[in-house]
Amino acid sequence: MARVITITSGKGGVGKTTTTANLGTALAMRGARVAVMDADIGLRNLDVVMGLENRIVYDLVDVVEGRARLRQALIKDKRLPELCLLPAAQTRDKDAVSPEQMVYLTNQLRTEFDFILIDSPAGIEGGFRNAIVGADEVIIVTTPEVSAVRDADRIVGLVEAAEKGTPSLIVNRIKPRLVNRGEMLSVEDVIELLAINLLGIVPDDEAIVTSTNRGEAAVYDQHSLAGRAFLNIARRLNGEEVPFLPLQDQPGVLERFFGIFGRRRT
Amino acid sequence: MSDLISIKGGRDGLRMRFDDTADWPALLVQLEQQLTQNQAFFNGARLTLELGERSLDEIQLSELLNLLQHHGVVADALSANAREARNAARAVGITARPLPRYADPPPGTPSLAPESEALLLTRTVRSGQVLRHSGHITLIGDLNPGGELIAGGSVIVWGRLRGFVHAGALGNAEVVICALELSPTQLRIADQIATTPPRSNGPHVPEVARIEQHQIVVESWENYKR
Ligand SMILES: Nc1ncnc2c1ncn2[C@@H]1O[C@H](COP(=O)(O)OP(=O)(O)OP(=O)(O)O)[C@@H](O)[C@H]1O
Ligand SMILES: [Mg+2]
Numbered sequence: 268m269a270r271v272i273t274i275t276s277g278k279g280g281v282g283k284t285t286t287t288a289n290l291g292t293a294l295a296m297r298g299a300r301v302a303v304m305d306a307d308i309g310l311r312n313l314d315v316v317m318g319l320e321n322r323i324v325y326d327l328v329d330v331v332e333g334r335a336r337l338r339q340a341l342i343k344d345k346r347l348p349e350l351c352l353l354p355a356a357q358t359r360d361k362d363a364v365s366p367e368q369m370v371y372l373t374n375q376l377r378t379e380f381d382f383i384l385i386d387s388p389a390g391i392e393g394g395f396r397n398a399i400v401g402a403d404e405v406i407i408v409t410t411p412e413v414s415a416v417r418d419a420d421r422i423v424g425l426v427e428a429a430e431k432g433t434p435s436l437i438v439n440r441i442k443p444r445l446v447n448r449g450e451m452l453s454v455e456d457v458i459e460l461l462a463i464n465l466l467g468i469v470p471d472d473e474a475i476v477t478s479t480n481r482g483e484a485a486v487y488d489q490h491s492l493a494g495r496a497f498l499n500i501a502r503r504l505n506g507e508e509v510p511f512l513p514l515q516d517q518p519g520v521l522e523r524f525f526g527i528f529g530r531r532r533t
Numbered sequence: 534m535s536d537l538i539s540i541k542g543g544r545d546g547l548r549m550r551f552d553d554t555a556d557w558p559a560l561l562v563q564l565e566q567q568l569t570q571n572q573a574f575f576n577g578a579r580l581t582l583e584l585g586e587r588s589l590d591e592i593q594l595s596e597l598l599n600l601l602q603h604h605g606v607v608a609d610a611l612s613a614n615a616r617e618a619r620n621a622a623r624a625v626g627i628t629a630r631p632l633p634r635y636a637d638p639p640p641g642t643p644s645l646a647p648e649s650e651a652l653l654l655t656r657t658v659r660s661g662q663v664l665r666h667s668g669h670i671t672l673i674g675d676l677n678p679g680g681e682l683i684a685g686g687s688v689i690v691w692g693r694l695r696g697f698v699h700a701g702a703l704g705n706a707e708v709v710i711c712a713l714e715l716s717p718t719q720l721r722i723a724d725q726i727a728t729t730p731p732r733s734n735g736p737h738v739p740e741v742a743r744i745e746q747h748q749i750v751v752e753s754w755e756n757y758k759r
Binding site: 391462 | 678
């Protein structure tokens with residue numbers, strides 16, 4: 268049974284595209300057939316992050332409007348044959364696709380893939396609604412900032428109202444040192460407010476920037492902590508119980524993250 | 534709310550019930566008064582109109598919708614027994630429903646004061662979510678920043694109150710706001726407004742807010758009950 272998972276956030280720039288690219292790659296590395304879909308129509312960049320920009324011939328809107336078949340628009344990843352990208356249109360606006368068309372598209376993808384990951388645009392408007400309409404599950408990405416968490420809270424309410432169940436959470440760009448000094452919201456603070464299941468904690472990591480610029484997912488980089496965090500999230504998506512990474516060899520951090528883990532799962 | 538118009542809240546939103554037989558222009562006058570007087574309660578509300586046996590044509594309904602809209606109220610749906618009224622609703626683009634099976638008695642029939650009716654909710658009220666109720670609201674769960682509870686009566690939050698609460702929003706100042714952790718962005722009771730300074734991160738105790746000499750005062754539950 269294919270799973271359609273939408274990655275969304277409310278606030279922009281918190282790491283949805285980074286998460287989609289890395290989770291898609293990680294799941295495919297583990298042998299799953301994965302399609303990643305860029306639903307950020309008009310502002311596409313999942314293709315850039317995955318280094319596939321130069322291979323785009325047709326996009327999602329071409330498929331919806333009948334100029335191309337789905338197979339023609341799907342772009343195979345450079346390394347992983349089981350990973351495909353369905354790019355967004357660059358030159359169209361968000362109204363180019365209807366919710367019904369999104370559902371139809373995801374249902375077509377279901378027949379050929381194990382996972383369909385949808386990269387949602389920021390905001391709560393039509394683009395966001397299109398991105399979740401065909402989803403079975405929703406993952407919310409937030410950074411540990413008050414405004415991002417506030418928007419995430421809003422999104423949780425909208426996802427629940429859309430009857431997509433309670434979303435799960437990835438806290439991205441955690442800086443353990445700042446958290447320890449009390450200068451950044453901790454994962455616990457975020458969880459306490461949102462009261463949803465924690466799927467992963469991704470540290471702030473320069474390797475994300477360099478890998479993005481190379482067009483290669485950070486999960487390939489053995490030394491990237493963020494890459495390892497995304498690999499772990501992919502395993503959790505497959506139902507494995509994976510403890511949260513110690514983000515730094517600092518006393519305190521480890522226990523705190525394990526603390527959350529224990530509380531959420533028991 | 535008045536003898537010709539009553540307002541009720543429920544899990545599925547507010548309902549405005551109009552007297553079945555009263556003169557329509559007189560009803561509109563009363564509605565206008567109510568909306569003006571209780572602006573804090575109504576502004577931003579969405580509700581269902583309940584017409585009972587009354588019939589309305591498209592022009593009358595548009596007039597009603599305009600009046601509501603002028604006060605920041607949107608009517609999503611209309612329930613009525615008369616086919617003409619339901620057709621008018623469809624014509625102006627709102628959902629039309631037949632009368633609910635267990636409709637409220639029309640206004641004017643003896644009933645409990647609406648404020649004594651409490652709404653009990655077990656959930657998290659999140660940013661962007663607004664709950665309005667003409668009676669008391671009891672929330673078992675957190676009210677997050679950006680979320681709002683607006684009640685004609687008192688508001689009890691068995692959880693963290695971090696959002697916006699307006700108790701006594703239909704004018705009653707003899708109401709309270711209680712929470713296990715009272716750290717609101719803003720509290721209002723009747724026509725008084727209080728913004729709270731950021732608190733220390735120390736342990737929170739249950740607290741009660743109420744009006745004393747035209748001001749909102751907050752004290753711990755332990756002190757309040759003495
Ligand atoms: N864990 C991380 N460490 C360091 N930088 C990161 C991390 N996650 C994301 N970034 C950087 O943050 C920026 C925004 O990331 P990304 O494009 O994935 O966000 P987005 O939520 O998709 O944004 P938009 O709302 O514009 O679509 C990028 O420059 C990315 O490289
Ligand atoms: Mg993006």
